[in-house]
Amino acid sequence: MLEILDGILATLSYLAASFVLFYIGKIVYQLFHPRVKVAYELVENDNFAFSYAYVGYYVGLLLAIGSATMGESSGDLLLDLMDIGIYGALAILLLNLSIKINDKVILNKFSLKTEILEQRNIGSGIAEGAVCIATGLIILGAIHGEGHGDGGPILNAIAYWLLGQVIMFVTAWVYNLITPYDIHEHIAKQNIAVGVGFAGAIISIAILISYALMHDFESWVVTLEDVGIDVSIGLVFLPLVRFMTDKILLPGQNLTDEIVNQEVPNVGAALVEAFAYIGGAILITWAL
Numbered sequence: 001m002l003e004i005l006d007g008i009l010a011t012l013s014y015l016a017a018s019f020v021l022f023y024i025g026k027i028v029y030q031l032f033h034p035r036v037k038v039a040y041e042l043v044e045n046d047n048f049a050f051s052y053a054y055v056g057y058y059v060g061l062l063l064a065i066g067s068a069t070m071g072e073s074s075g076d077l078l079l080d081l082m083d084i085g086i087y088g089a090l091a092i093l094l095l096n097l098s099i100k101i102n103d104k105v106i107l108n109k110f111s112l113k114t115e116i117l118e119q120r121n122i123g124s125g126i127a128e129g130a131v132c133i134a135t136g137l138i139i140l141g142a143i144h145g146e147g148h149g150d151g152g153p154i155l156n157a158i159a160y161w162l163l164g165q166v167i168m169f170v171t172a173w174v175y176n177l178i179t180p181y182d183i184h185e186h187i188a189k190q191n192i193a194v195g196v197g198f199a200g201a202i203i204s205i206a207i208l209i210s211y212a213l214m215h216d217f218e219s220w221v222v223t224l225e226d227v228g229i230d231v232s233i234g235l236v237f238l239p240l241v242r243f244m245t246d247k248i249l250l251p252g253q254n255l256t257d258e259i260v261n262q263e264v265p266n267v268g269a270a271l272v273e274a275f276a277y278i279g280g281a282i283l284i285t286w287a288l
Helices: 001-034 038-044 048-069 077-105 112-117 123-146 154-180 183-188 193-211 220-249 256-259 267-287
Strands: none
Touching: 001 038, 001 077, 001 112, 001 267, 038 048, 038 193, 038 256, 048 077, 048 112, 048 123, 077 154, 123 154, 123 183, 123 193, 154 183, 154 193, 154 256, 183 193, 193 256, 220 267, 256 267
16 A cells, blocks of 8 residues: 555656646746747737647657656655756757757748748748657657766767757758758748648657667667668658658649649648658657
8 A cells, every 4th residue: 555655646746847847848938939929929919820839849848858757766756856857957958959959950041930920820830840849759769768878868868869950950951852842932931731741751750760769878889870770761761651642642643733833732631741751650660
């Protein structure tokens, strides 16, 4: 009976710590975006584009906080809560840094804040939300699999995060290459379908990165090999999935025509493309 009560106390303590981290994550978001009036955009301005980006941030935050609460207990509740606090704070910081960096690197041909807050561009909101989710997945893998290498757990987690960010930049570049259109140009034109397809691609690669980083740390050589294999599979997989979406999931239709070459872009077709990317990435992690 005592063990059951201890287990309940620990669970409630972890939940309370997670809610505290969520609240801290909300405050940190506002500190990183001092000009964004969240309540105004959501309630008074009815900004659907911002809603996508903001919810994406919270999904990323959920994944990032999960990285701090997952894993085996040390057997000491106070020590566990200290670890959750330290790694939770690190996860929140890395997530918000990533958003700032990704705004400048991944979709760098326009201002996401202008597109989302002034233009209310839903495609841009979906793209930023997807980047937040992808970053949360990378942080989940980075902190959960940081191990105890020579640099120490926290430094290893930061190194994992940096590695994941670089790969995500490369993925965004590759995705723009394999599509017959410029994703920046069409997202700026408020093409929601292009934003949805991009979201699926970036999240799918983040799933593979997260899976590779979650392995127990043995050495940097092993880690880089794992990440290299998983991501290489993913980068080859992107164009194959696009081809299969055309031929199998959308038979008789041209995906590019549906997304960019008609008067009203087909968001449903883009959603099928995004599902194919994400579903395929999950299948790959199951098979590896």
